[in-house]
Amino acid sequence: MECVRKVCDDLYWVGGNDHRLALFENIHPIPRGVSYNSYLLLDEKTVLFDTVDWSIGRQFLENVAAVLKGRDLDYLIINHMEPDHAASIEEILLRYPNVTVISTEKGFLLMRQFGFDVEKMEEVKEGDTRCFGTHTITFVEAPMVHWPEAMVSFDITNGVLFSADAFGSFGALDGKLFNDEVNFDRDWIDDARRYYTNIVGKYGAHVQALLKKAATIDIKMICPLHGPVWRNDLGYILDKYQHWSTYEPEEKGVLIAYASMYGNTENAAHVLATKLVEKGMHNVALYDVSNTHVSQLISETFKYSHLVLASVTYNLGIYPVMHNFLMDMKALNVQKRVVGIIENGSWAPKSGSLMKECLDEMKQMSILNEELSFVSSMNDANRNEMDALVDGILDSMKDA
Ligand SMILES: Cc1cc2nc3c(=O)[nH]c(=O)nc-3n(C[C@H](O)[C@H](O)[C@H](O)COP(=O)(O)O)c2cc1C
Numbered sequence: 001m002e003c004v005r006k007v008c009d010d011l012y013w014v015g016g017n018d019h020r021l022a023l024f025e026n027i028h029p030i031p032r033g034v035s036y037n038s039y040l041l042l043d044e045k046t047v048l049f050d051t052v053d054w055s056i057g058r059q060f061l062e063n064v065a066a067v068l069k070g071r072d073l074d075y076l077i078i079n080h081m082e083p084d085h086a087a088s089i090e091e092i093l094l095r096y097p098n099v100t101v102i103s104t105e106k107g108f109l110l111m112r113q114f115g116f117d118v119e120k121m122e123e124v125k126e127g128d129t130r131c132f133g134t135h136t137i138t139f140v141e142a143p144m145v146h147w148p149e150a151m152v153s154f155d156i157t158n159g160v161l162f163s164a165d166a167f168g169s170f171g172a173l174d175g176k177l178f179n180d181e182v183n184f185d186r187d188w189i190d191d192a193r194r195y196y197t198n199i200v201g202k203y204g205a206h207v208q209a210l211l212k213k214a215a216t217i218d219i220k221m222i223c224p225l226h227g228p229v230w231r232n233d234l235g236y237i238l239d240k241y242q243h244w245s246t247y248e249p250e251e252k253g254v255l256i257a258y259a260s261m262y263g264n265t266e267n268a269a270h271v272l273a274t275k276l277v278e279k280g281m282h283n284v285a286l287y288d289v290s291n292t293h294v295s296q297l298i299s300e301t302f303k304y305s306h307l308v309l310a311s312v313t314y315n316l317g318i319y320p321v322m323h324n325f326l327m328d329m330k331a332l333n334v335q336k337r338v339v340g341i342i343e344n345g346s347w348a349p350k351s352g353s354l355m356k357e358c359l360d361e362m363k364q365m366s367i368l369n370e371e372l373s374f375v376s377s378m379n380d381a382n383r384n385e386m387d388a389l390v391d392g393i394l395d396s397m398k399d400a
Contacts, residue, residue, distance in 0.1 A: 002066030003059060005177045007229060008158060008221065010135065012040045014063035016056030017172035022169060024084075028295045032191060033172030036060075036084060037225050039162060040067050041155075044133025045074040048099075049153060049162045050225060051088035060088055072096060075132065078103040079164040080150045081102040081110035085225050089116045092276075104141065106149030122214065129156070133151045140213055142166065144206035146199055152210070159220030167209060167237055169227030170195045178244065179228045184236070192237075194226065196244050201302065201332040205244035211238070247335045249305035253283030254398055257297055258310035258342075259290065259319035264377040266346045268386070271378065274343070275390045281397070289321045294328050301329060306338045306393055309355050313345030318354045326358040330390055335363035338396050340389055342372045349373055368392045 005013040015037040017074070024030045038053035038060060046068060052060045064073070071097035078086060081103075089111065092099060100120040103111070111118055124130070131137075135157045142150045146165050148369040169192035176182050200207060214345075222230040230237055243250050254276055258269035266297045267290065274282045286302055301307055311322040318326070339359055343352030352373055359365045370392030372385045 001244065002063045004063045004067055007039060007177070007223065008160065008231075008284060010042050011160065012042070012063075013177055013229070014038050014040045014060060014067055015052055016059040017174060018055050020052065020171055021055065025199075028170070028194070029293050030170045032170065033174075034170055035173040035226055037227075037229075038064075038085075039223055041132065041135060042067070042071075043135045043388045045072055047075040047077060047132050047137075048073055048133075049077050049223070050079055050085045050164075050193055051076070053084040053107060054087040055389075057088045057091060061091060064092075072242040075099065075130075076101045077137070077153055077162070078107050078111070079153055080147060080225060081107050081114070082147055082165070083114065084398070085164075086111075086114065086116075093118065094099075098285075104139075104149050104151050107151070108273065110147075110149050116383075124151075140210075142206070144203040145210050146203060154217055154219075159218055161214070161217075161219045161222050163222050163224045165200060165225055167222050167227075167230065167241070168195055168206065168224040171227055173228065175182045179230045179237075180232055182228055184228065188228065189240070192245070193240070193302060194295055195226065195248075196241070197299045197302045197332065198295045198363045201244065201298065201334075204247055204333060205237055207241060211241060211245065214238075219300070227334075237316045244302055247302070247333065249337070250303050251283060251305065253285070253304040254281060254306040254308060254393060255300045255304040256286045256295075256308045256310065257289050257292075257325065258283065259288070259312055259322040260288070260344075260384055261312055261319075262311075265310050265312050265342065267376050268342050268344070268372065268374065268382075269308070272308060272390065275386065276393065279390060279394060281394060289319075289325055291373035294325050297325050298332055298334070299326055301334055301337065304337075305397070306340070306357040308340040308342065308389075308393070311315065311344070311355060313343070313349050313351040316348065316350055318351045318358075322351075323358075324357070326355065330358065330362055335365065338366045338368065338393070340370070340393055342389070344374055344376070346376045349375060366396075368396065
């Protein structure tokens with residue numbers, strides 16, 4: 001049976017939810033599932049905006065047919081060619097052979113590369129418009145948000161923005177569709193941040209370019225390809241995107257990420273957290289890198305102003321899981337953070353200097369002078385260094 005939602009006059013959500021996929025892009029855990037959103041406009045012409053992942057293909061095709069109610073599909077607009085949205089193009093072409101596909105030059109290139117044989121195609125570029133009856137759509141190029149071919153489509157008639165991967169989130173919708181049908185700030189923001197930072201986080205400058213274009217149009221509703229549709233409080237999510245895409249922290253607070261095999265570095269991390277809270281800094285988050293997925297660590301790094309990395313030395317190097325976190329930070333362009341270092345080793349501690357080398361390769365990372373280096377386990381001799389680190393963190397917050 002069809003499972004659809006009306007978005008607004010003439011527009012229907014015809015996507016679906018996947019609760020079976022464990023790893024998005026085969027790398028990021030999605031315990032709350034994910035939605036693949038596709039939208040169908042019924043005007044004088046019928047227009048489908050993007051398709052869905054093949055995992056929910058059957059539900060999607062049933063939804064499209066139910067909303068069309070016997071009408072033919074005239075147009076398919078492809079904003080983004082990543083297979084989690086584009087995998088069902090071929091099936092749409094087979095079922096609706098009269099359909100004309102609208103996309104960018106690079107979009108069509110990718111269609112050919114993925115093996116889709118499109119006969120009727122219309123290439124569009126920045127600023128082009130198409131009228132489908134009552135609704136006129138304009139196309140805005142959005143390269144690297146998050147693939148090079150990406151564009152967003154804006155319905156000039158009613159202010160609906162089809163934003164592709166921008167403003168998307170992990171998490172299945174499960175009957176809900178709109179941001180005001182969920183408690184976004186309580187239940188969704190962590191997944192939205194984890195989605196943005198790990199999927200699009202590297203391309204902050206490109207997201208900034210898109211946000212600047214978005215500021216010139218009167219957006220009433222945002223229809224992303226994953227997660228809830230935004231129909232009010234747009235300022236909330238735009239503000240988050242402003243922070244994330246400029247790598248500015250959302251909150252004054254300390255993320256402590258530690259790597260420890262036998263609990264002694266972990267102890268130092270806990271002592272640090274306790275002292276910070278005792279001194280009034282309550283916004284502290286503590287993670288063991290070995291049992292926290294790196295996508296979560298990245299997400300939290302984008303959130304907090306301060307980061308403390310506490311690592312054992314391992315075969316003269318950084319503990320591998322911590323090293324992986326640092327490599328991911330660099331790959332995703334993390335920058336503008338104040339960083340504290342805690343190093344441990346039992347015969348030749350080196351993790352501190354090596355972590356600093358990694359941080360030096362990132363932009364605008366300010367490493368605190370107050371470092372804590374200890375051998376094997378913390379003892380009385382380390383109290384002063386620990387207290388200095390705590391004060392260094394708190395002092396640097398006064399300047400921020
Ligand atoms: C496989 C292995 C390799 C290690 N390599 C080093 C090393 O190269 N240099 C060093 O000073 N300590 C080394 N250590 C000691 C660790 O850094 C040790 O676990 C630490 O001092 C104690 O902290 P923890 O309780 O947080 O694990 C190594 C330990 C293990 C198990």
